[in-house]
Each structure stands twice: as structure tokens, then as C-alpha cells.
Amino acid sequence: PAAIVIDTDPGVDDAMAILYALADPEIELLGLTTVFGNVPEPVATRNALQLALLAGAPALPVAAGAARPRLQPPRPFATDVHGADGLGTAVLPPLPPGRLPDPRPAARFLAETCAARPGEVTIVAVGPLTNLAAALDVHPAIARQARGVIVMGGALRQKGNVTPFAEANIHQDPHAAAAVFAAPWAVTLVGLDVTERVILTAADLAPMVARSPRCGALLAEAAEFYFAFHKASEGLDGCHLHDPTAVIAALRPELFRTAVAPVEVTVRGPEAGRTREAPEAAARPLTLCLGVDAPAVRARFLEILHAGRLP
Numbered sequence: 038p039a040a041i042v043i044d045t046d047p048g049v050d051d052a053m054a055i056l057y058a059l060a061d062p063e064i065e066l067l068g069l070t071t072v073f074g075n076v077p078e079p080v081a082t083r084n085a086l087q088l089a090l091l092a093g094a095p096a097l098p099v100a101a102g103a104a105r106p107r108l109q110p111p112r113p114f115a116t117d118v119h120g121a122d123g124l125g126t127a128v129l130p131p132l133p134p135g136r137l138p139d140p141r142p143a144a145r146f147l148a149e150t151c152a153a154r155p156g157e158v159t160i161v162a163v164g165p166l167t168n169l170a171a172a173l174d175v176h177p178a179i180a181r182q183a184r185g186v187i188v189m190g191g192a193l194r195q196k197g198n199v200t201p202f203a204e205a206n207i208h209q210d211p212h213a214a215a216a217v218f219a220a221p222w223a224v225t226l227v228g229l230d231v232t233e234r235v236i237l238t239a240a241d242l243a244p245m246v247a248r249s250p251r252c253g254a255l256l257a258e259a260a261e262f263y264f265a266f267h268k269a270s271e272g273l274d275g276c277h278l279h280d281p282t283a284v285i286a287a288l289r290p291e292l293f294r295t296a297v298a299p300v301e302v303t304v305r306g307p308e309a310g311r312t313r314e315a316p317e318a319a320a321r322p323l324t325l326c327l328g329v330d331a332p333a334v335r336a337r338f339l340e341i342l343h344a345g346r347l348p
């Protein structure tokens with residue numbers, strides 16, 4: 038199986054990605070690291086701990102990370118998209134006393150997890166890239182010890198989702214994104230160009246509710262809020278599967294059409310958070326996902342969540 042750590046700001050689609058990773062027998066989930074983004078960091082950390090508990094992984098390591106961007110003032114959280122506590126109106130089970138985050142900060146957890154198995158661990162980053170940038174600063178060896186980094190973020194050949202230019206994860210901390218894209222590791226960008234093509238509907242979750250009642254009911258309730266946001270903002274009956282698509286990219290790269298080019302991040306001004314292919318730049322080339330077999334990604338997601346492996 039693919040050894041991965043998910044760096045996350047749960048978030049409804051983050052929750053989908055986490056439950057997917059716990060259910061997929063081809064994934065060895067080594068832990069979660071948390072970051073501000075959709076919600077404040079303490080809420081993200083609590084959600085991650087509670088999701089692991091709900092999914093029957095009460096000892097999964099969860100390491101708490103950054104509470105704010107590296108350099109710029111914080112942007113608003115995405116409570117309009119994900120709900121006040123990140124999971125719509127859903128309520129997660131309380132944590133037993135003594136269930137705490139890993140004592141290490143996220144950046145150190147990432148570095149040590151990659152160092153323990155050099156060349157094997159893929160980081161799937163589905164929130165702002167602040168923890169990854171911190172890890173590169175403090176533990177630069179992570180760049181050669183990680184197998185690679187898959188980033189859900191950016192909008193290359195289409196408009197953004199928080200501003201006309203920027204996708205949310207990059208917009209929250211563009212300086213961190215620029216640092217992560219410049220580091221000497223293999224970065225794959227799974228941006229809105231592909232994630233907005235992969236759609237999940239309410240009906241898709243019904244078999245999961247039947248076969249994995251605990252996790253299915255949680256996702257169905259959380260998703261209701263997320264669906265309502267998509268309906269109101271773009272008339273969509275369903276939601277985009279942003280973060281799960283990045284996890285699936287770690288397993289099934291052949292489902293994506295890619296190009297290789299450096300990417301420039303706009304760090305300030307009205308276009309802050311913009312990601313642009315910059316073939317002329319002397320920067321490191323990234324692997325950019327530009328096309329996707331959306332039915333196949335969606336089918337994989339549903340096959341795993343419908344299999345009944347989660348409680």
C-alpha cells in the first residue's frame with residue numbers, strides 16, 4: 038500500500054478524504070497533520086481526532102500544526118462553505134479523556150515520519166501549505182526523504198474559487214505555497230482544473246449510510262451543508278470532491294492528464310493566491326494535473342466508501 042500522511046483543515050471534503058484514506062486497503066495512513074484554513078487550527082485538530090475515532094482508528098497519530106499564515110495577516114475562515122465547526126451541522130463523538138494530539142508539532146511529525154522511511158512517504162496536503170513550509174525550514178532533509186508531495190491547490194487554466202484568481206488553500210498562505218513549490222522535492226498540483234470536474238451528489242452517499250452507518254450518517258449530514266453552499270453559489274446539485282481527488286491522485290496517477298512546468302504564485306495584491314504556469318521562470322518544474330478521468334475518480338471514491346469497511 039501507499040504510505041501517506043494527510044495534512045488537512047477539516048472541512049467537509051477533508052473529512053471525505055480522511056474517511057476514504059482510512060477505508061482504502063491500498064493506503065497505509067500514517068497520520069494526520071492539521072492546519073488552520075477552513076476553520077481555526079484547534080477546531081481542525083479536534084475534528085481530525087474525532088473523525089479518526091468515529092472511523093475506528095482511535096490511535097491514529099494527529100499532530101497539530103500552524104494556526105496562522107507565515108507572513109500575511111489571516112484571511113477569514115471558510116465557515117460559509119463548511120459550517121461553523123467545519124462539518125456543517127454534524128456533531129462528532131466526544132473524545133475520551135487522554136486522547137491527545139501527538140506531542141510533536143506537525144512540521145516535526147512530517148519530517149520524522151518521512152525520515153523513518155526514506156523515499157516511501159507521500160504527503161497529501163489538502164489545506165494551506167503552512168506546515169509543509171515550516172517543515173522545509175526546520176527540517177530541510179524532508180525534501181529528499183519524502184517520496185513526494187501532492188497538493189490540492191491552485192487554479193491554473195481557470196478561475197479561482199475565493200477570488201477570480203485564487204483557490205482557497207493557496208490564498209490562505211501564498212508565501213507558504215511559493216516555498217513548497219520552490220523546494221527540491223516532487224510536487225504534484227491537483228488544482229481546481231481537475232477537482233471541480235469530480236462531482237458527488239447526495240444520492241451517492243446513500244449506500245454508504247446503509248453499509249457504514251456511523252461514518253455514512255456523519256458524512257451525509259456534513260455534506261448537506263456543503264451541498265447547500267454549492268447550490269447557492271453555482272447552482273450545482275452536489276459538491277466538488279476537491280480533497281479526495283488529491284488522495285486518489287496518490288494511488289492512480291494514470292487517471293490524470295499532466296504537464297510539467299514551473300508555477301508562479303502571486304503573494305500579494307488583488308491577485309494574491311493566483312497560480313500561473315510560468316514556463317519562462319527559472320523555478321523548479323511541478324507536475325500539473327490539467328485533465329482527469331472524472332467518472333473513474335468518482336467511481337473509485339464510491340467503490341471504497343460503499344464497501345462497508347468503515348463502521
Ligand code: BDR
Pocket residue numbers: 048049050051075115118163164189198204205206279280
Ligand atoms: C479547498 O479549500 C477548502 O475549502 C477545501 O477543503 C479544499 O481543500 C478547495 O479550494
Ligand code: CA
Pocket residue numbers: 045046047048050051075163164280
Ligand atoms: Ca481542505
